[in-house]
Amino acid sequence: MSAILRVEGIVKKYQGVTALDGVTFDVAGGSITGLIGPNGSGKTTLFDCISGFQRCDAGRAWLGPGGPAAVELTSLPPVRVARAGVRRTFQQLKVFPNLSVRDNLLTAAQSGPGFSAFAEILRVARVRDHERGLQDRAARLLDEFALAPLADRPAAALSYGQKKLLELAMALMTDPQVLLLDEPVAGVNPTLIEALKRHLLRVRDRGVTLLIVEHNLKLVFDLCERIFVLDGGRLLTSGAPAEVAHDPRVLAAYLGAGAKSAAELDG
């Protein structure tokens, strides 16, 4: 499978602290790929650099395999990265609290081509058609994520777990090519973790590539085909779950020397 997301030598410094120190890897198209590492190893910073929320000091990230069709993400502002087909979620769960659940979904699909505020306000025929399409899509996602009964409630009224589902559904409103998920199951109960897992697999089966930052290593080892391990802003190692789980360097990074197996970290 060819690479859909390529990260090349990304460096990010904050006033002398090097958060990322030349990180390079490829994410295979259609895969679920994990990005793990201890706190402060640079995972979220890397997401910020790829999604345009931070400018990196060196290096690049590309969407798509090589060639002229590839999009250089690291030169784009967040809006353009999102419109190019790379959507992200945040470690700190974010939804629009005052909008209804349905409007959260509709709002998450602003990036339609040719969005014109004038046309939207005048509700020209093209806009009405587009809006109907969005409504249909939102309805399907509401069903899929079991949020339909809550569609007209403000998002602020949802439970934490429901907000997590909504966040994922929002990211899917525009058919992204790549989803960057920052701790998709953090703080979620075990039953919902299983549900989220099934959702993530289904999303992957639709052809969306997932790059997941997650501290729940069991989930990462269960879901991911390939795992990259960051430590201190550098790529420590990478490989299939079984390789990474038994790599002593990974254990050392997480726990210091002495632990037996990363697979036991999360039971």
Place this chain on the structure above:
Amino acid sequence: MSRTRAITIAAVVAALMPIALGSPYVLHIAIVTGFYVILAQSLNLVLGYGGLLSLATPAFFGIGAYAAAILALRFGWDGTATLAVAALAGVATGIAIGFPSLRVSRHSFVIVTLSATLLLQLVANNWEDVTRGSLGLANIPAPRLLGVPVEGRTGWYLLSLAAAAAVVLVTHRVVGSRFGRALVAARDNEQLALAAGIDVFRTRLFAFALSGASAALAGALYAYFITYIDPGVFGFSVSETLLIMVILGGSGTLWGPVAGAVVFTALPELLRIAPEVRSLLYGIILLLIVLYRPAGLATWLGGRRSVAQAPPA
């Protein structure tokens, strides 16, 4: 829906009251109230739905007033063209002020919008060839709209009412659209809005331009109605009054700022019955509203706070 209908009927009845009463004084207040409804709605779009504490509304108002006065006095334009150009001048001013101010932090934004307004006031004071400086522009002729002269207080009241209703209607349409949702989304969580592909800067700039158009329209109507303007139209006290109307009326709701504009135009007039304690009473009423209706008068009208409702397709 029935609630909306009830509010609408009440609004129509209330709107016809001044004509029924027939008092020139009441009509005058009612005409000015219409202008304030437009201004409050203009600020509401930016402050209520956009979450941006803008002090630029008097800049739009003043530009509209001067544009109308100059076009009518110097060039003898008729009312329709003048109002249209005044609104466009408001759009241009909105973009000109929004472009730099929306790029800076929230605190700086307040200062930049205030500075821009004061700058325009300085220009109005000093560009005497065009504005006659502090002497102001007097004897602005009565406008003709689509060939119909606007005459008498009743005529003016109907115009003010129609303009206010049109602005409320357009605002309803705007905030119920996908554009309106984007504006509210950017207010509620700018980072998530960006991650969702919303061009936050352009969305806000567009809101600013719309806000400029309606406030400039109010300015032009005001200039025609009073027939005299001076650099005081750019005054900070307008911002102050509007902030009270929008915030205490219910910012981010459609009817709150309308209620705010009506209440806070009528209240000082009603308090004239006790001239010695007028300011004191006004202050006490403000405090009571802040204490008991912090989300604004709109909570009485049942308006949901800042949730954009889609218009029927």
